[in-house]
Amino acid sequence: FLLSDAVRTAKFITPKKTRELVKKFDSMLSVTARQKRNKDIYIDFTKKSNNEEIFYSIDKIWDGISEGKKIEFDYVSKELNGREFVDVIKPMRVSPYALTWQDDYYYLIGNYEKYDNLLHLRLDRMFKTKITDEKARFFGEVSEYKDVFDVADYVGKIFGMFSGKLETIELCCSKKIAKTV
Numbered sequence: 806f807l808l809s810d811a812v813r814t815a816k817f818i819t820p821k822k823t824r825e826l827v828k829k830f831d832s833m834l835s836v837t838a839r840q841k842r843n844k845d846i847y848i849d850f851t852k853k854s855n856n857e858e859i860f861y862s863i864d865k866i867w868d869g870i871s872e873g874k875k876i877e878f879d880y881v882s883k884e885l886n887g888r889e890f891v892d893v894i895k896p897m898r899v900s901p902y903a904l905t906w907q908d909d910y911y912y913l914i915g916n917y918e919k920y921d922n923l924l925h926l927r928l929d930r931m932f933k934t935k936i937t938d939e940k941a942r943f944f945g946e947v948s949e950y951k952d953v954f955d956v957a958d959y960v961g962k963i964f965g966m967f968s969g970k971l972e973t974i975e976l977c978c979s980k981k982i983a984k985t986v
Contacts, residue, residue, distance in 0.1 A: 808830055809826075809827050809830040809831065812826045812827055812830070813827060814909060815853075815906075815909055815911075816852055816853055816854060816909040816910055816929070817853075817854050817856075817859055817909070817910055817911045817927070817928055817929040818853065818854065818859070819853060819854050819855060819856065819857055819859070820850040820853050821857070822857070822860070823850075823853065854929035856928075856929045856930070856931070856932065858931075858932055858933075858934070859911070859928050859929055859931075861934065862878065862928055862931050862932075862934040863904065863911070863928065865934040865935060865936055866901050866904060866913055866928075866934065867904070868936055869901045869936045869941065870901045870902065870903070870904075872936065873940060873941050874936050874937055874938065874939065874940065874941055875898050875899060875900050875901075875918070875936075875937045875939045875940070875941050875942075876898070876899055876901050876915075876934060876935065876936055876937065877896065877897065877898050877899075877933075877934070877935050877937055878896075878897055878899075878931045878932060878933055878934040878935070879894050879895070879896055879897075879931070879932045879933050880894070880895050880896075880897050880926060880930055880931055880932075881893070881894055881895075881930045881931075881932065882895065882930065894932075897917060897926075898917075898918050898937065898939075899913065899915040899916065899917055899918070899924075899926070900915050900916040900918070900941035900942040900944075901913055901914075901915040901941065902914050902915050902916070902923070902944045902954045903915075903954055903956045903959075904928075905956055905960055907960060910927050910928075910929065911927070911928040911929070912925045912926060912927055912928065913925070913926045913928060913931070914954075914956065914959065916942050916944070916946075916947045918942070920947075921946070921947050922947055922948075923944075923947055923948055923959070925963075
């Protein structure tokens with residue numbers, strides 16, 4: 806049940822792939838377990854990705870990481886044009902360091918070749934992913950990590966997968982709302 810529910814709620818998995826995977830998981834259940842399965846779980850398919858290439862992108866990124874090669878892809882971002890958001894396609898070449906699943910999205914953590922920092926890109930916005938012959942930039946050149954890229958430590962220091970300079974802040978509130986905050 807747990808894996809099936811994770812697939813149902815993961816935003817980066819398309820509705821089509823969600824149905825296929827849930828059907829496969831359900832086929833592994835006993836008849837009794839299948840009858841107990843709550844079929845009434847509501848899934849908002851409007852919040853799921855429409856990128857059918859995502860599983861191929863994951864494979865290419867892992868290959869790029871393990872081979873120490875840069876990857877190329879088209880990245881779709883949303884930009885404000887007047888009063889509406891429009892899709893803007895940007896070709897990118899990135900040194901990949903890690904993949905992480907945060908807030909129901911799958912992210913690539915890497916370095917965009919034009920800058921000396923780390924960035925996070927959603928995999929559901931990546932298309933036409935391929936490995937290049939170019940050697941990836943060493944993560945120690947663009948991060949505090951020198952021997953091992955510690956994904957858990959890094960993700961624990963950022964807020965909502967948004968990058969920027971790390972700052973220590975103090976949040977003040979009344980005691981009666983402290984638990985909520």
